[in-house]
Amino acid sequence: MIQGNRGIRRRRRRARGVDLDRIMMKRALDLARSAAAQGEVPVGAVVHRDGEIIAEAANTRENGADPVGHAELLALQLAGRVLGRWRLTDCTLVVTLEPCAMCAGALVNARIGRLVWGADDPKAGSCRSLYEIPADPRLNHRPPMVGGVHAAVSASLLRSFFQARRRKKKPC
Ligand SMILES: [Zn+2]
Numbered sequence: 123m124i125q126g127n128r129g130i131r132r133r134r135r136r137a138r139g140v141d142l143d144r145i146m147m148k149r150a151l152d153l154a155r156s157a158a159a160q161g162e163v164p165v166g167a168v169v170h171r172d173g174e175i176i177a178e179a180a181n182t183r184e185n186g187a188d189p190v191g192h193a194e195l196l197a198l199q200l201a202g203r204v205l206g207r208w209r210l211t212d213c214t215l216v217v218t219l220e221p222c223a224m225c226a227g228a229l230v231n232a233r234i235g236r237l238v239w240g241a242d243d244p245k246a247g248s249c250r251s252l253y254e255i256p257a258d259p260r261l262n263h264r265p266p267m268v269g270g271v272h273a274a275v276s277a278s279l280l281r282s283f284f285q286a287r288r289r290k291k292k293p294c
Pocket of ligand 1: 221222223224226
Protein backbone atom coordinates (compact mmCIF):
# COMPACT_ATOMS: atom_id res chain seq x y z
CA MET A 123 0.00 0.00 0.00
CA ILE A 124 2.70 2.45 1.05
CA GLN A 125 4.82 1.40 -1.89
CA GLY A 126 1.83 1.83 -4.19
CA ASN A 127 1.33 5.39 -3.00
CA ARG A 128 4.98 6.10 -3.48
CA GLY A 129 4.75 4.74 -7.00
CA ILE A 130 1.87 7.08 -7.79
CA ARG A 131 3.74 10.03 -6.32
CA ARG A 132 6.81 9.15 -8.35
CA ARG A 133 4.74 8.91 -11.53
CA ARG A 134 3.12 12.28 -10.79
CA ARG A 135 6.52 13.83 -10.22
CA ARG A 136 7.70 12.41 -13.52
CA ALA A 137 4.64 13.74 -15.32
CA ARG A 138 5.26 17.21 -13.86
CA GLY A 139 8.88 16.98 -14.98
CA VAL A 140 7.88 16.17 -18.55
CA ASP A 141 5.35 19.03 -18.62
CA LEU A 142 7.97 21.39 -17.24
CA ASP A 143 10.45 20.30 -19.92
CA ARG A 144 7.87 21.15 -22.58
CA ILE A 145 6.96 24.49 -21.01
CA MET A 146 10.61 25.51 -20.72
CA MET A 147 11.34 24.28 -24.25
CA LYS A 148 8.55 26.51 -25.56
CA ARG A 149 10.27 29.49 -23.95
CA ALA A 150 13.63 28.40 -25.45
CA LEU A 151 11.93 28.12 -28.86
CA ASP A 152 10.62 31.69 -28.52
CA LEU A 153 14.19 32.82 -27.84
CA ALA A 154 15.36 30.87 -30.90
CA ARG A 155 12.72 32.60 -33.05
CA SER A 156 13.81 36.05 -31.91
CA ALA A 157 17.43 35.09 -32.65
CA ALA A 158 16.43 34.14 -36.20
CA ALA A 159 14.73 37.51 -36.63
CA GLN A 160 18.11 39.12 -35.89
CA GLY A 161 19.97 36.94 -38.37
CA GLU A 162 21.30 34.50 -35.78
CA VAL A 163 21.08 30.73 -36.10
CA PRO A 164 17.87 30.00 -34.17
CA VAL A 165 18.95 28.34 -30.94
CA GLY A 166 17.60 29.36 -27.54
CA ALA A 167 18.38 28.18 -24.02
CA VAL A 168 16.84 28.52 -20.58
CA VAL A 169 18.35 27.70 -17.17
CA HIS A 170 15.66 27.04 -14.58
CA ARG A 171 15.39 25.80 -11.02
CA ASP A 172 12.17 23.86 -10.41
CA GLY A 173 10.42 25.95 -13.03
CA GLU A 174 11.80 29.31 -11.94
CA ILE A 175 13.76 30.79 -14.84
CA ILE A 176 17.21 31.88 -13.63
CA ALA A 177 18.70 32.84 -17.00
CA GLU A 178 17.95 32.66 -20.69
CA ALA A 179 19.84 33.43 -23.87
CA ALA A 180 19.91 32.95 -27.61
CA ASN A 181 22.77 32.68 -30.07
CA THR A 182 24.73 35.91 -30.49
CA ARG A 183 27.59 34.66 -32.62
CA GLU A 184 26.89 36.87 -35.65
CA ASN A 185 25.88 40.14 -34.01
CA GLY A 186 28.30 39.78 -31.12
CA ALA A 187 31.15 38.63 -33.43
CA ASP A 188 31.61 36.04 -30.70
CA PRO A 189 33.04 32.61 -31.57
CA VAL A 190 31.67 31.19 -28.31
CA GLY A 191 28.31 33.00 -28.47
CA HIS A 192 26.19 29.85 -28.21
CA ALA A 193 22.86 30.13 -26.41
CA GLU A 194 23.54 27.51 -23.75
CA LEU A 195 27.01 28.86 -22.92
CA LEU A 196 25.62 32.38 -22.48
CA ALA A 197 22.70 31.11 -20.37
CA LEU A 198 25.10 29.19 -18.12
CA GLN A 199 27.32 32.24 -17.61
CA LEU A 200 24.33 34.40 -16.81
CA ALA A 201 22.90 31.82 -14.38
CA GLY A 202 26.24 31.75 -12.54
CA ARG A 203 26.17 35.54 -12.26
CA VAL A 204 22.54 35.58 -11.07
CA LEU A 205 23.09 32.90 -8.43
CA GLY A 206 26.55 34.09 -7.46
CA ARG A 207 28.13 30.66 -7.93
CA TRP A 208 29.50 28.51 -10.70
CA ARG A 209 28.01 25.21 -9.51
CA LEU A 210 24.58 24.75 -11.03
CA THR A 211 23.73 21.32 -9.62
CA ASP A 212 20.18 22.39 -8.71
CA CYS A 213 19.46 23.79 -12.18
CA THR A 214 18.23 22.34 -15.48
CA LEU A 215 19.42 23.66 -18.82
CA VAL A 216 16.87 23.44 -21.63
CA VAL A 217 18.16 24.16 -25.14
CA THR A 218 16.49 23.82 -28.53
CA LEU A 219 19.43 22.02 -30.21
CA GLU A 220 21.72 19.26 -28.96
CA PRO A 221 24.78 20.99 -27.44
CA CYS A 222 28.13 21.00 -29.28
CA ALA A 223 31.40 19.81 -27.75
CA MET A 224 32.19 23.26 -26.33
CA CYS A 225 28.79 23.64 -24.65
CA ALA A 226 28.64 20.02 -23.48
CA GLY A 227 32.03 20.61 -21.81
CA ALA A 228 30.73 23.79 -20.21
CA LEU A 229 27.67 21.92 -18.90
CA VAL A 230 29.90 19.34 -17.22
CA ASN A 231 32.06 22.14 -15.79
CA ALA A 232 28.97 23.89 -14.44
CA ARG A 233 27.86 20.60 -12.80
CA ILE A 234 24.46 21.17 -14.37
CA GLY A 235 21.75 19.19 -12.58
CA ARG A 236 19.94 18.08 -15.72
CA LEU A 237 20.07 18.67 -19.47
CA VAL A 238 17.11 18.79 -21.87
CA TRP A 239 17.45 19.45 -25.60
CA GLY A 240 15.17 19.60 -28.62
CA ALA A 241 16.50 18.52 -32.01
CA ASP A 242 19.54 16.28 -32.38
CA ASP A 243 22.46 17.83 -34.25
CA PRO A 244 24.07 15.19 -36.46
CA LYS A 245 26.84 17.63 -37.50
CA ALA A 246 28.07 18.87 -34.13
CA GLY A 247 25.91 17.35 -31.37
CA SER A 248 28.09 16.10 -28.55
CA CYS A 249 25.56 14.66 -26.14
CA ARG A 250 24.38 11.77 -28.30
CA SER A 251 25.15 12.30 -32.02
CA LEU A 252 28.96 12.61 -32.36
CA TYR A 253 30.07 12.29 -28.75
CA GLU A 254 28.37 11.71 -25.43
CA ILE A 255 30.41 14.15 -23.37
CA PRO A 256 27.94 14.57 -20.48
CA ALA A 257 27.68 10.78 -20.16
CA ASP A 258 31.42 10.06 -20.35
CA PRO A 259 32.37 8.05 -17.24
CA ARG A 260 35.91 9.51 -17.35
CA LEU A 261 34.53 12.94 -16.47
CA ASN A 262 33.59 13.86 -12.93
CA HIS A 263 29.98 14.86 -13.56
CA ARG A 264 27.25 13.05 -15.47
CA PRO A 265 23.90 14.86 -15.51
CA PRO A 266 20.70 13.08 -16.51
CA MET A 267 19.81 13.98 -20.11
CA VAL A 268 16.64 14.04 -22.17
CA GLY A 269 16.75 14.74 -25.90
CA GLY A 270 13.97 15.20 -28.44
CA VAL A 271 11.61 17.58 -26.56
CA HIS A 272 9.66 19.50 -29.24
CA ALA A 273 12.38 18.33 -31.63
CA ALA A 274 10.29 18.76 -34.79
CA VAL A 275 9.55 22.43 -34.04
CA SER A 276 13.22 23.18 -33.37
CA ALA A 277 14.38 21.31 -36.49
CA SER A 278 11.87 23.12 -38.69
CA LEU A 279 12.97 26.52 -37.31
CA LEU A 280 16.58 25.69 -38.20
CA ARG A 281 15.62 24.33 -41.62
CA SER A 282 13.64 27.43 -42.63
CA PHE A 283 16.42 29.70 -41.34
CA PHE A 284 19.10 28.01 -43.44
CA GLN A 285 16.80 27.79 -46.50
CA ALA A 286 16.14 31.52 -46.30
CA ARG A 287 19.84 32.26 -45.85
CA ARG A 288 20.73 30.16 -48.91
CA ARG A 289 18.09 31.96 -50.96
CA LYS A 290 19.50 35.34 -49.92
CA LYS A 291 23.03 34.35 -50.88
CA LYS A 292 22.03 33.34 -54.43
CA PRO A 293 22.93 36.04 -56.98
CA CYS A 294 19.90 37.48 -58.83
ZN1 LIG B 1 27.59 25.05 -28.45
